[in-house]
Every structure is written in C-alpha cells, then in structure tokens.
Amino acid sequence: MAVKLLLIALLALASSSAILASDPSPLQDFCVADLKSNVFVNGFTCKNMNDVKAEDFFFSGLDRPRDTNNYVGSTVTPVNVNQIPGLNTLGISLVRIDYAPNGLNPPHTHPRAAEILAVLEGELYVGFVTSNINNVNRLFTKILKKGDVFVFPQGLIHFQFNIGKTNAIAFAGLSSQNPGVITIANAVFGSKPPISDDVLAKAFQVDKNLIDWLQAQFWTYN
Incomplete structure (x- = not known):
C-alpha cells in the first residue's frame, strides 16, 4: 500500500512539474x-x-x-x-x-x-x-x-x-x-520546402489552384 501511495505521489509530482514547466x-x-x-x-x-x-x-x-x-x-x-x-x-x-x-x-x-x-x-x-x-x-x-x-x-x-x-x-x-513565433499563414503556405498542396487543399477544403496561388505569395515575417 505504501509503495502504491509513493508511486501515486511521484506521478503527481511529475505531472505538476510538467504543468509548471517554463x-x-x-x-x-x-x-x-x-x-x-x-x-x-x-x-x-x-x-x-x-x-x-x-x-x-x-x-x-x-x-x-x-x-x-x-x-x-x-x-x-x-x-x-x-x-x-x-x-x-x-x-x-x-x-x-x-x-x-x-x-x-x-x-x-x-x-x-x-x-x-x-x-x-x-x-x-x-x-x-x-x-x-x-x-x-x-x-x-x-x-x-x-x-x-x-x-x-x-x-x-x-x-x-x-x-x-x-x-x-x-x-x-x-x-x-x-518566446519564438509561428505566424500561421507563413508557416502553412510559406514553409520551405512547401507542404503538399494535396494536403492543404484537403485540410482547407478548397481547390488546389488556390493553394498553389497562396504558396506563390510573398509572406512577410514580422
């Protein structure tokens, strides 16, 4: 019983450490x-x-x-x-x-x-x-x-x-x-190499031509 309680306490401590990580x-x-x-x-x-x-x-x-x-x-x-x-x-x-x-x-x-x-x-x-x-x-x-x-x-x-x-x-x-920064449009449409337009067309439920156009744009990094 004591071993069980110790294991539970260790698991709780590990969980709280992960939650408070910074x-x-x-x-x-x-x-x-x-x-x-x-x-x-x-x-x-x-x-x-x-x-x-x-x-x-x-x-x-x-x-x-x-x-x-x-x-x-x-x-x-x-x-x-x-x-x-x-x-x-x-x-x-x-x-x-x-x-x-x-x-x-x-x-x-x-x-x-x-x-x-x-x-x-x-x-x-x-x-x-x-x-x-x-x-x-x-x-x-x-x-x-x-x-x-x-x-x-x-x-x-x-x-x-x-x-x-x-x-x-x-x-x-x-x-x-x-802190790092991930600008959503830049990451999705401007990654190098690009994400497959098949993947993005299905994810956004749009035509591949629109994805190709978006990937061809210049994405400003702030």
Whole structure:
C-alpha cells in the first residue's frame, strides 16, 4: 500500500512539474549568454563572470518609430536574449509593435510564452482563439485604446489589428527569454520546402489552384 501511495505521489509530482514547466530558473545572480559559444544547450552557456559588462543588460532605441511599409502594415521589434544577453535564464523578454492605419500583426503563436500587451498610442482590435475544446475553438476579442492592457495565453493563436485612423504603438512583455513565433499563414503556405498542396487543399477544403496561388505569395515575417 505504501509503495502504491509513493508511486501515486511521484506521478503527481511529475505531472505538476510538467504543468509548471517554463524557462529554467536561475541558480546564480545572472548567466549572461555567451552568444559566440560553440556549446549547444537548452538556452545559452554563461559568459565568464569576469567578462560581463553593463552593456550585457542594456538595449537602446525602443523610443524610435519603426517602418511599417510592408505587406501587413506592422513591424515587431524584439528585445529578447539575442538583443540583451543578460536576459539568459531570466524568463522574460519584450517587444515593441508599430502599426500603420489598417496595420495587422497577423495571427501567430508564441510556443514558449504568454504575452501581456499594453497600448501606448492608437486603437487596436485584438483577440485570441482557444484550443479545440469540445470541438469548439472559442474566440475572445477586445477593442483596446491608449492605456489598455490585454493578455494572450501561452501557445494560443492571437492577433492585433489597427482599426484607428492614425499609427498605433504597443509594447508587450513575454514570459520567456526567447518566446519564438509561428505566424500561421507563413508557416502553412510559406514553409520551405512547401507542404503538399494535396494536403492543404484537403485540410482547407478548397481547390488546389488556390493553394498553389497562396504558396506563390510573398509572406512577410514580422
């Protein structure tokens, strides 16, 4: 009986560890990423403490507007471990998003992070879609104005669309040093090599000619 209870407790512990999994917790004050290291681990190896500088924790320029003259009318400026090596093991990062009028940050997911977005200027229509629960993917949407905040749960498809007549700016915090991004249209229709048009035609229940046309388009990466 005691062995059974121990096994149940171990299984419960393993399950809870999986559920609470996120970026690794730091075991020291900091672990500045050595971006030049040839050692590959889940994250980055630490720079020698004697070589760490204040610049390893610094990034400048998020006050400057970005060019939104592209197919989607938006530009995402990331500040993650690749821009600030000192973010390594801290489990956080940041982005600035600029939107032209009618600019869209297309439906996408962050496989390793939840996101909290704050609007600094403009008016955005935002939303996310749940996973398939009882054969329903539920959509949550909101119109955000200056000073408003919205949360996108980890891994769920979400978007932002500038419905105002002026440029919009938002900042977003993410719960990973390297959250990753999968832009849905780019991944489905712009993968290299391409997904079979037979597969996509059946999945989307459309003619193969439409799939071929979509795969021939230029997909902007934000």
